Amino acid sequence: MIELHEARVASAPGAAPVRVDNVVKVYGHAGNAVPALDRVSLSIGRGEFVCLLGASGCGKSTLLNLLAGLDRPTQGSVAVDGRTSLLFQEAALFPWLTARGNVELALKLRGIGRRERRTRASDLLGLVNLAEFDRKRPHELSGGMRQRVALARALAQDADVLLMDEPFGALDAMTRDLLHDELERLWQETALTVVFVTHNVREAVRLGDRVVLLSSRPGRVAAEFPVDLPRPRRIEDHAVADLAASITTRLREEVARHGDA
Amino acid sequence: MATLDLRERSLRTELAGLDALESMVAPRPSLHSRVWSAVWPKCLAAGIAVLLWQIVVWSHFRPDYVIPGPAKVFPRLYDDFGTIMDAVGITMWRAVQGFALAILIGTAVGALVAHNRVLRSGFGSLVTGLMTMPSVAWVPLAIGIFQLSDATIRFVVVIGAAPSIANGLISGIDNIQPVIRRAGRVLGAHGWSAFRHVTLPAALPAFVGGLKQGWAFAWRSLLAAELIALIPGKLGIGQLMENDRQFTDYTGVICIMIVILIIGIVVDEAIFGNANRWIRRRYGLIDDAAGA
Numbered sequence: 398m399i400e401l402h403e404a405r406v407a408s409a410p411g412a413a414p415v416r417v418d419n420v421v422k423v424y425g426h427a428g429n430a431v432p433a434l435d436r437v438s439l440s441i442g443r444g445e446f447v448c449l450l451g452a453s454g455c456g457k458s459t460l461l462n463l464l465a466g467l468d469r470p471t472q473g474s475v476a477v478d479g480r481t482s483l484l485f486q487e488a489a490l491f492p493w494l495t496a497r498g499n500v501e502l503a504l505k506l507r508g509i510g511r512r513e514r515r516t517r518a519s520d521l522l523g524l525v526n527l528a529e530f531d532r533k534r535p536h537e538l539s540g541g542m543r544q545r546v547a548l549a550r551a552l553a554q555d556a557d558v559l560l561m562d563e564p565f566g567a568l569d570a571m572t573r574d575l576l577h578d579e580l581e582r583l584w585q586e587t588a589l590t591v592v593f594v595t596h597n598v599r600e601a602v603r604l605g606d607r608v609v610l611l612s613s614r615p616g617r618v619a620a621e622f623p624v625d626l627p628r629p630r631r632i633e634d635h636a637v638a639d640l641a642a643s644i645t646t647r648l649r650e651e652v653a654r655h656g657d658a
Numbered sequence: 659m660a661t662l663d664l665r666e667r668s669l670r671t672e673l674a675g676l677d678a679l680e681s682m683v684a685p686r687p688s689l690h691s692r693v694w695s696a697v698w699p700k701c702l703a704a705g706i707a708v709l710l711w712q713i714v715v716w717s718h719f720r721p722d723y724v725i726p727g728p729a730k731v732f733p734r735l736y737d738d739f740g741t742i743m744d745a746v747g748i749t750m751w752r753a754v755q756g757f758a759l760a761i762l763i764g765t766a767v768g769a770l771v772a773h774n775r776v777l778r779s780g781f782g783s784l785v786t787g788l789m790t791m792p793s794v795a796w797v798p799l800a801i802g803i804f805q806l807s808d809a810t811i812r813f814v815v816v817i818g819a820a821p822s823i824a825n826g827l828i829s830g831i832d833n834i835q836p837v838i839r840r841a842g843r844v845l846g847a848h849g850w851s852a853f854r855h856v857t858l859p860a861a862l863p864a865f866v867g868g869l870k871q872g873w874a875f876a877w878r879s880l881l882a883a884e885l886i887a888l889i890p891g892k893l894g895i896g897q898l899m900e901n902d903r904q905f906t907d908y909t910g911v912i913c914i915m916i917v918i919l920i921i922g923i924v925v926d927e928a929i930f931g932n933a934n935r936w937i938r939r940r941y942g943l944i945d946d947a948a949g950a
Contacts, residue, residue, distance in 0.1 A: 483844045
């Protein structure tokens, strides 16, 4: 982890806690190099909820990996103040541990003592409304419940920036709606900065303070849309639908460019 | 503020409702009925096997001092029970020692080979090659090295079992889902803590499968070694059987064959089979509803 921290640039107080500056990421070498990100710049404020939206090949996951410190940019710089935590589309819970065990392991890896682990894990599972499921194993839980345990586990890392990679993509619509409410509530209760990747336009508008549209192959920032709608929102709100419609139009233009070539 | 509370309360209720609907699990059948359904097919199979044996005896295919029937063997088994159990004690002690050593060596080799690219290309196929080599082929050399001692037998058991154990661990580590490894890295597990908290538990089901297979190899190797390496004063069941054969006492031979078969089955099923099922159920690899 040490080398990963070195790659991040410490910032002056007051600056945005997440800064992506002219980042280029290329996979492979000279002959068959594949550019994933091309001069992406992005600045995310403390406590902001930003949704990254794009079609396939826009480098969403690449960008999250860079922010999480799992990878380094080819050019440019990525600066994140504080700890990050990453949530995947699959809950990626450890099947040999109970819901509680999963959360406690995250605490243990941070060096927190046994007694405090127990109380903190109980609090966190309560926060995602799964207190009474703490002794269940992942395979005994539904997809939505697993994703909430994963959320509790991510919160156990006490991260300042929560990175989410299409976390609700595999869930049914009803569960997803409820988890949107749940995530919005958690975000409002904490001081978390959230970077949420999705290809679902309505979801992006439902959740984000700002929607960043990425173009594909290579990924670039195509447009940004501030979402000045009052919270709590609902996915079926007219205002959400209207804004989503105009963003969708823009997204389709981006996708259509690849059809011409 | 009141509306927010109300909203939060209704969210909690809705979530709890969805959770309750989605986490209904069919109850597992009672212990009694599970034991019964596991035991009766085995009893039936044993009955059929004894019947076939009796039919062979009735056919007078060989004189009945060479193939004695169940009516002669079972009373003899009862009479000699003490002697046989003493030999079983010696043999099982060798089995436990050899198998424990095989676990230590197999696990260490497996962990190293799985983690090191050079070791893997060098030793990976050697481990598999060792598995295909009958371990009884090591007995003459082992006698040369360790003379006629328990060490000879332990050596052959380790050579027989360790490759399976190592292979189980290697394939377990190879088959860990990438997302599980990534989750471990994101949570800050590195080096030893990643091995201890992520790699090892994730590989456990395959590792236990390797132990089960390793036991089967260990038990074969042990008996083969005992039949060849007759250690004076320490009569295991292999040696007991060889003695009976030299006195053309085939009733005694068959008694011991039955004991060998029963020990093999009991250890395989009761210990490794159950451990395997228990772990696979915990990991969600068995679907109770599908009846697997």
